[in-house]
Amino acid sequence: MGKLLSVRDLKIEATSYPPGEPPRRISIVNGVSFDLEKGRVLGLIGESGAGKSTIGLAALAYGRGGVEITGGEVTLDGTDILKLGKSGIRGLRGRRICYVxxxxxxxxxxxxRLGDQVIEATLRHGLLSRDAARKRALDLFRMLGLPDPExxxxxxxxxxxxxQLQRAMTAMALCPKPDLIVFDEPTTALDVTTQIDVLAAIKHAIEETGTAALYITHDLAVVAQISDEIMVLRHGDMVEHGPVRQIIEQPVQDYTKALVNMRSIRHDEAPDQSGALLRMENISASYGDGVPVLHDISLHVPRGQTLAIVGESGSGKSTLARVATGLLPPSAGRIEFGGQVLPPARKARSRDDLRRLQLIYQMADTAMNPRQTVREIIGRPLTFYEGLRGSARVARVKExxxxxxxxxxxxxxxxxxxSGGQKQRVAIARALAAKPELIICDEPTSALDPLVADGILKLLLRLQEEQGLSYIFITHDIAIVRAIADSVAVMHGGRLVRFGPKSRALAPPFDDYTDLLLKSVPELEIGWLERILATRRRESAGH
Amino acid sequence: MNRRSIPLTAWIGFAGILLAFICAIFAPWIAPYGETEIVGDVWQPADAQFLLGLDNLGRDLLSRLIYGARTTLFVALSATVLAFSVGIALSFIAAVSRGMIDMVLSRLNDLMMSIPTLILALVVLAVLPQSLTVLILVIAALETTRVFRLGRAVALDVAVMDFVEAAELRGEGKLWIVFREILPNTLSPLLAEFGLRFAFAILFVSTLSFLGLGIQPPTADWGGMVKDNKDGIIFGVSAALLPGAAIAALTICVNLVVDWLLRRTSSLKGGRGDG
Incomplete structure (x- = not known):
């Protein structure tokens, strides 16, 4: 098979405008080279800012706003597409190279309508007649396993x-029968139980159509299922490039090793989980419209331990956090904290009640006032709760x-x-400043890169050990639950599906939902996707 | 902040505003003749003695322009400051409290805004005794409705951010949340609005004076001067254009400064982009 795409010494720069300083050129990609053969899939992996999306778009001869391709060449079947004129590029995009x-x-x-958008590029390039394109779209909808393809x-x-939308977009990319598709994190925004279906559909479609693909993601376990080769990127440099098996089983570079061996955190569950710092009994809650979001939920967190609440988006796990903090008073049920009944509404709680229960948000960006310095952000709870001022306050902030x-x-x-990780650390310091007993962490690591998230988790565990803190850790990531939890609550559709010590909650026999959830989490193992799909087929045939 | 980072346009704006204020404060010393002093013929053309010529009653135009800066600036500035103090306070209370308070304040505001400003001002000024205080209060009341609208919108925008919720969870009071968490994050649009409102206030005072309900003769003010001298245009006398040009120049200067302030606050460290 011949080379389809060849990238040589690609250099990409952008102009940054730091506040109060003159504009400056920054390099986003420094001389990356790779080849892609027909019908092969190359996975580009790296944390945010590694330049992986920028490289992906460069394969379409496109530079996102403010970004400029300053050197190197990108050849498709021997033609340097960076030297093509506007009409040449137009003939390329949406015809030979597509983007998801x-x-x-x-x-x-x-x-x-979705159907019209899926065939739009194909019609525009005059590749098929309208009827033929519709028929092709229908075939693709079937191939991608969409419901009611007609x-x-x-x-x-x-x-x-x-x-389904993500699969429709894949259909749109496949419709003109391109030589190459660039997938830019197509499953990152999806729940794990949905991600597995989309992954399977994409993999199936790539195999059926024989198109080549660049698959961009930050999740090594995902890319291991779909690619033939993996290229690891960091700060715009190529770190390591090789076949999937080599990267996963024998990584050479330290950075790759760190990525592969992540999730090395171990935390053994506490043997005694009988006492309760926070106890929620028969909690039901709804937002203004009266439609219940939480149904009769009872759980507790022992002092000095971690309760992980896991579930996909819309399962009510964040709502439960809002109930605990008093932002959303429950419609029924009671909350006990340290043996005493906690008033349901925030406004009815005393300052000391508020101090003892702190919240860490998912997006550290919006959780801190952009016009305050770290000194004020961390210092305010000190002044507010303890009346610390002046040099005593500064000393405590530094501590x-x-x-x-x-x-x-x-x-x-x-x-x-x-940086993102530093912001989340400052948010943790702000919570610590209140000297809390319980910290509710609402997906504090889901917006962070894996290695940074790892650091945050280690920090939280260390603080728990040193200060005897209790956590309620809300997440959709089973791997994190396994790593840090003492007890686990699984939520689905506003109901508590499962609750108990980690060893019991994450061990068979499972209910249907927990089973699906656990099996949908990609594992860093080649052939995992096929294995799971085969199990599913067997099970559905058996039923 | 260093001086070189201030663009030329902002300097021009500063210079213009400063000139207007110097005229306003030191009018009796700067002006070559008195405010109401008749020094020559009607619409006498400019010469070495009367640099800008004389007006419809034979008063020195330059002197009247200088004195006019006093009333025009004083009325416009105090009305705008008043409108902003009241408008921002009410709108932020509405945005933070929500519910009934927001409802009542917002609907009252809608009611005020549904009446054309000029007609409302004419009716009120015609009924009430004519004094500077009444004039300022009426203009301020009308401007307040616009400030309220904008203030509530920007405050709502910030009030839903997590850091405001975090402050509420900490147990902070309303005043802290309004002044320390929300206000600093709404400065850019509010500053821009201040410049615009100030310019509109100058125009509004001028309009009212032109219609005879603003500042009463013989006190000089720029809008009134346009009115006094408008008949001269028919005879080819440009006396009416000078105060008109003064209004335009001051408006532009204010906006040049505001433009710069806006760019500066939005590019501050920790700014929220080009709001």
Whole structure:
């Protein structure tokens, strides 16, 4: 098989505008080279800012706003596509190279039917007649396992689920029978139980059509299922490039090893889980419209331990956190904290009640006032709860900064001057400043890169050991639950499906939902996807 | 902040505003003649003695322009400041409290806004005794409705952010949340609005004076001066254009400064982008 895509010494730069300073050129990709043969799949992996999406778009001869391809060549079947004129590129995109974006919801025009959008590029390039294109779309809908393929094309984007939309976008990319498809994190925004279906559909479609693909993701376990080769990127440099098996089983570079061996955190569950710092009994809750979001939930967290609440989006896990903090008073049930009944509404709680229960948000960006420095962000709870001022307050802020492993040099920074992981650490310091007994962590690591998230989890565990903190850790990631929890609560559709010590909750016999959830989490193992799909087929045949 | 980072346009704006304020404060010392002093013929053309010529009653135009800056600036500035103080306070209370308070304040505001401003001002000013205080209060009341609209919208935008919720969870009071958490994050649009409103206030005072309900003669003010001298245009006398040009120049200067302030606050460290 011949080379389809060849990237040589690709250099990409952008102009950054740091506040208060003159604009400066920054390099996003520094001389990356790779080849892709017909029908093969190359996985590009790396954390955010590694340049993987930028490289993916460069394969379409496209530079996102402000980004400029400054060197190297990208050849498709021997033609340097970076040297093509506008009309040349137009003949290429949507015909020979197609693109699948991360957020299909944002990529589809909400005012047009899916079927028309799927065949639009094909018609525009005059590749097929309208009837032939419709028929091809129908075949693709079938191939991708979409429900009611005959009528699917008549729906509007808001009428189908996120997973279906992502598959419709794959159909759109496959429709003109391109030589190459660039998949830019197609499953990142999906729940694990949906992700597995989309992954299976994409893999099946790639095999059926024989198209080559660049598959961009930050999840090594996902890319291991779909690619033939993997290229690891970091800060715009190629770290390691090789066949999937070599990267996963014998990584050479330290960075790759760290990625592969992540999730090395171990935390054995506490043997005695009888006492309760926070106890929620028969909690039901609804938002203003009266439609219940939580149904009769009872659970508890022992002092000094971690309760992980797991479930997919819409399962009510964040709502449960809002109930615990008093932001959403429950319609029924009671909350006990340290043996005493806690008033349901925040406004009825005393300052000390509020102090003892702190919350860490998923998005550290919006959880901190962008106009306050770290000094004020961490210092305010000190003044507010303890009346600390002046040098005593500064000393305590510095001490907290040391505890979160950042150091006092950060004290006058604004949130915008911190990285994602540092922001989350400052948010943890703000919670610690209140000297809480329980911290509710609402997906604090899901917006972070894997290695950074790892650091945050280790920090949380260390603080728990040193200060005897209790956590309620809300997440959709089973791997995190396994790593840090003492007890586990599984939520689905606003109900508590399962609750108990980790060893019992995550061991058979399972209920149907927990089983599905556990089996949908990609594992870093070649052939995992096939194995799971085969099991599913056997089970459904057996039933 | 260093001086070189201030663009030329902002300097021009500063210079213009400063000039207007110097005229306003030191009018009796700067002006070559008195405010109401008749010094020559009607619409006498400009010469070495009367740099800008004389007006419809033979008063010195330059002197009247200088004195006019006093009333125009004073009325416009105090009305705008008043409108912003009241408008921002009410709109932020509405945005933070929501529910009934928000409902009542917002609907009252809608009611005020549904009446054309000029007609409302004319009716109220015609009924009430004519004084500077009444004039300022009426303009401020009308401007407040616009400030309220914008203030509520930007405050709502910020009030739903997690850091405001975090402050509520900490147990902070309403005042802290409004002044320390929300206000600093809404400064950019509010500053821009301040510049616009100030310019509109100058125009509004001028309009009212032109219609005879604003500042009463013989006190000089720019809008009134346009009115006094408008008949001269028919005879080819440009006396009416000078106060008109002064209004335009001051409006532009204010907006040049506001443009710069807006860019500065939105590019501050920790700014929320080009709001």
């Amino acid at each position: 974006a991360q957020s299909a919801a944002a990529a589809f025009n909400p005012a047009h 009528s699917f094309g008549r729906r509007y984007p808001h009428q189908v689920s996120g997973g 907290l900064l040391d505890q979160i492993e950042m150091g006092s040099g950060f004290i006058d920074r604004y949130p915008a001057e911190l």
